[in-house]
Amino acid sequence: MFEINTLLVGLLLVNFVLLGASRLGTSVRQVAAQGALLSLLTLAEHAGWSAPWRVWLLALGSGVVKAVVFPYFLRRALREADVRREMEPYVGFTASVLVGVTALAASLWLASRLPLPGPVASPLLVPVSLFTLLVGLFLLVSRRKALTQVVGYLVLENGVFCFGLALPEDAPLSVEVGILLDIFAAVFIMGIMIYHISREFDHIDTDRMSSLRDETT
Amino acid sequence: MIAALLLAPALAGVVALLLRSDRLRRALLVATALTHLGLVAAAWRTGPAGPPAAWLRLDPVGMLVLGVTSVLFAVAAIYAVGYLAHEERTPRPDIEEDTLFANGPEAVFTGCLLFFLATMTLVTVSQNLGVLWVAVEATTLASAPLIFFHRHHRSLEATWKYLLICSVGIAVALLGNFFLAMAASFGPSGSGSLVLHELIAGAPGLHARWLKAAFVLLLVGYGTKMGLAPLHTWLPDAHAEAPSVVSALLSGALLNCAFLGIVRAYQVLGAAGQGRFAGDLLIDMGLFSMALAAVFIVAQPDFKRLLAYSSVEHMGILAVGIGLGGGAVFGALLHLVNHSLAKGMLFLLAGNILAAYRSKSTARVRGVGAVLPVTAALWAAGLLAITGSPPFGPFLSELVIVKGAIDGRHPVVTVLFLLFLAAAFIGMARPMLAMVQGEPRPELPPSGHDRWLTVAPAVVLGLSVLLLGLWIPSWLDGALRAAARVVGGG
Numbered sequence: 001m002f003e004i005n006t007l008l009v010g011l012l013l014v015n016f017v018l019l020g021a022s023r024l025g026t027s028v029r030q031v032a033a034q035g036a037l038l039s040l041l042t043l044a045e046h047a048g049w050s051a052p053w054r055v056w057l058l059a060l061g062s063g064v065v066k067a068v069v070f071p072y073f074l075r076r077a078l079r080e081a082d083v084r085r086e087m088e089p090y091v092g093f094t095a096s097v098l099v100g101v102t103a104l105a106a107s108l109w110l111a112s113r114l115p116l117p118g119p120v121a122s123p124l125l126v127p128v129s130l131f132t133l134l135v136g137l138f139l140l141v142s143r144r145k146a147l148t149q150v151v152g153y154l155v156l157e158n159g160v161f162c163f164g165l166a167l168p169e170d171a172p173l174s175v176e177v178g179i180l181l182d183i184f185a186a187v188f189i190m191g192i193m194i195y196h197i198s199r200e201f202d203h204i205d206t207d208r209m210s211s212l213r214d215e216t217t
Numbered sequence: 218m219i220a221a222l223l224l225a226p227a228l229a230g231v232v233a234l235l236l237r238s239d240r241l242r243r244a245l246l247v248a249t250a251l252t253h254l255g256l257v258a259a260a261w262r263t264g265p266a267g268p269p270a271a272w273l274r275l276d277p278v279g280m281l282v283l284g285v286t287s288v289l290f291a292v293a294a295i296y297a298v299g300y301l302a303h304e305e306r307t308p309r310p311d312i313e314e315d316t317l318f319a320n321g322p323e324a325v326f327t328g329c330l331l332f333f334l335a336t337m338t339l340v341t342v343s344q345n346l347g348v349l350w351v352a353v354e355a356t357t358l359a360s361a362p363l364i365f366f367h368r369h370h371r372s373l374e375a376t377w378k379y380l381l382i383c384s385v386g387i388a389v390a391l392l393g394n395f396f397l398a399m400a401a402s403f404g405p406s407g408s409g410s411l412v413l414h415e416l417i418a419g420a421p422g423l424h425a426r427w428l429k430a431a432f433v434l435l436l437v438g439y440g441t442k443m444g445l446a447p448l449h450t451w452l453p454d455a456h457a458e459a460p461s462v463v464s465a466l467l468s469g470a471l472l473n474c475a476f477l478g479i480v481r482a483y484q485v486l487g488a489a490g491q492g493r494f495a496g497d498l499l500i501d502m503g504l505f506s507m508a509l510a511a512v513f514i515v516a517q518p519d520f521k522r523l524l525a526y527s528s529v530e531h532m533g534i535l536a537v538g539i540g541l542g543g544g545a546v547f548g549a550l551l552h553l554v555n556h557s558l559a560k561g562m563l564f565l566l567a568g569n570i571l572a573a574y575r576s577k578s579t580a581r582v583r584g585v586g587a588v589l590p591v592t593a594a595l596w597a598a599g600l601l602a603i604t605g606s607p608p609f610g611p612f613l614s615e616l617v618i619v620k621g622a623i624d625g626r627h628p629v630v631t632v633l634f635l636l637f638l639a640a641a642f643i644g645m646a647r648p649m650l651a652m653v654q655g656e657p658r659p660e661l662p663p664s665g666h667d668r669w670l671t672v673a674p675a676v677v678l679g680l681s682v683l684l685l686g687l688w689i690p691s692w693l694d695g696a697l698r699a700a701a702r703v704v705g706g707g
Binding site for chain 2: 114115116117118133137140146149150153156157160163164166167168169171172174175178179181182185186189190193196197200201206209210211212214
């Protein structure tokens with residue numbers, strides 16, 4: 001359950017599924033799975049079952065928020081907006097997977113260039129976190145639906161979180177809780193906005209929200 | 218003291234959400250704003266205090282930004298009362314399209330304004346970069362519902378952009394924080410702590426490559442929120458679609474808070490002997506912001522967007538001033554004060570003009586001088602102030618920055634800086650003066666008159682920015698010098 005390399009490979013595979021997913025429901029499920037994997041990873045990084053209570057608290061807290069609460073918000077938004085698929089993303093699904101392969105190679109190279117202060121739990125930790133980050137950024141810019149953009153934001157945030165696990169010293173508990181609360185509130189507000197967008201526009205395609213731009217006289 | 222500064226607006230925000238009476242809620246808003254101002258004034262009297270290793274502490278730079286924020290918020294709160302009292306409650310015709318729209322609940326608006334103040338206060342007192350990050354992200358969340366107060370599709374689009382772009386930017390800044398913690402983990406005494414005091418004390422031991430990467434990420438992350446080009450894309454939309462009083466706070470207070478995030482990172486790099494690397498990046502990004510803003514200011518048909526791009530320009534000026542180092546740092550910090558006062562005033566006035574004419578078009582609004590004489594006089598004065606003409610404050614602060622550039626032997630920076638300032642001056646002066654003069658267009662009959670609740674706040678800001686151009690009080694001068702020393706300028 002706490003085999004760190006298995007968890008990291010799981011994280012990596014989830015990223016690829018996300019890149020190839022055309023159904024919004026799949027994206028939401030995968031990002032939930034990623035949240036669950038990350039919370040297990042937090043425990044695995046800190047000696048599994050015998051981790052101190054504050055690690056348990058954080059792992060459980062982030063697990064509940066990312067694997068249960070967020071998917072619930074997003075699925076509700078999905079129901080309200082009544083859309084099922086991401087039609088015609090800016091970059092096609094096959095091409096997206098190829099971009100993913102390139103991003104993975106880039107992350108492995110980048111991680112090999114960055115020296116680490118001490119031994120980390122797994123040599124895969126830094127490359128996988130960078131890869132997750134890049135996938136998140138790519139999903140943000142290459143998808144049309146407001147909902148997929150939120151998924152992209154969550155993947156990006158997961159990547160940053162994963163990188164935080166490579167730090168030799170943990171951030172203080174209050175800061176970590178603050179970060180988690182902020183992300184929670186951000187997704188909550190984004191969910192409300194998606195609801196308003198679907199009511200106002202009858203769709204959640206952000207590329208059709210284009211009335212604000214600079215015109216010249 | 219710090220606890221009171223944070224809790225007063227936060228608790229008042231909760232109460233505002235629960236109150237049923239509009240009158241009571243507005244009174245609460247003004248009372249909280251004035252209490253906050255009083256507390257900040259008391260803090261200024263006692264000066265920076267607290268043990269250096271504390272997470273929450275008022276240091277000279279934080280004090281400066283806090284002071285500006287509190288003054289602007291107090292003025293904006295009074296304006297907001299006048300604004301809310303004259304907003305129609307029923308759905309009304311959109312000013313740009315043939316649709317109807319209504320406002321969001323006033324309780325949410327007032328509550329979020331107060332939460333916004335609380336989160337900005339937290340930004341200014343944070344000495345732990347992790348807490349600072351949490352606070353900056355919280356400012357985004359507290360202000361997003363404010364932009365969506367007028368419930369139509371343009372404000373919805375602006376809010377979505379603001380929320381998503383800033384959240385992603387801030388996520389990048391979080392990665393920057395982690396990189397910084399990584400840089401601090403090297404060496405025998407490496408603790409990985411993000412407390413500013415410890416980072417600066419242990420700066421020589423920071424790992425250079427991680428440190429530089431961290432600065433780039435923090436600059437991109439907080440720069441997005443601050444509106445530095447090319448990451449500014451949310452800014453004109455949000456400023457144009459938000460109610461004017463919110464635009465004034467976004468421009469005059471929020472951008473400074475994001476700037477503070479960059480200043481904190483710059484302090485660490487300066488202490489680690491990487492000040493030149495960070496400074497050059499800041500100068501490049503600052504000049505690029507000024508250039509881009511100048512391009513969009515010229516031929517801008519919407520006067521609120523015009524002011525928004527002017528904010529991009531002024532954020533560029535701040536970045537250049539800090540990046541130059543030496544005497545220019547003093548100029549940049551003085552400019553921060555001047556810009557907030559002048560831009561706050563202009564956005565409040567833009568609100569008055571918008572309310573009377575129901576149009577944001579610089580081409581269609583004419584004859585403000587005849588309809589709203591006080592607003593028009595202040596609008597013209599504000600134009601002179603924001604474009605850096607004497608005798609207003611920004612003239613002085615921009616002069617100090619230029620002097621810093623010349624003293625530091627940066628001829629190219631000096632020339633470009635002056636060139637972009639001139640372009641912005643021409644681009645803003647022509648449409649803004651044309652609005653004041655002439656007769657109102659018959660197809661666009663203005664309604665209303667100057668009301669003291671919405672004019673007096675602008676008068677206060679205008680007089681302050683004029684005063685700062687003529688004479689800087691010794692207590693402010695001392696505070697600015699102390700802050701400049703902390704940031705790393707003479």
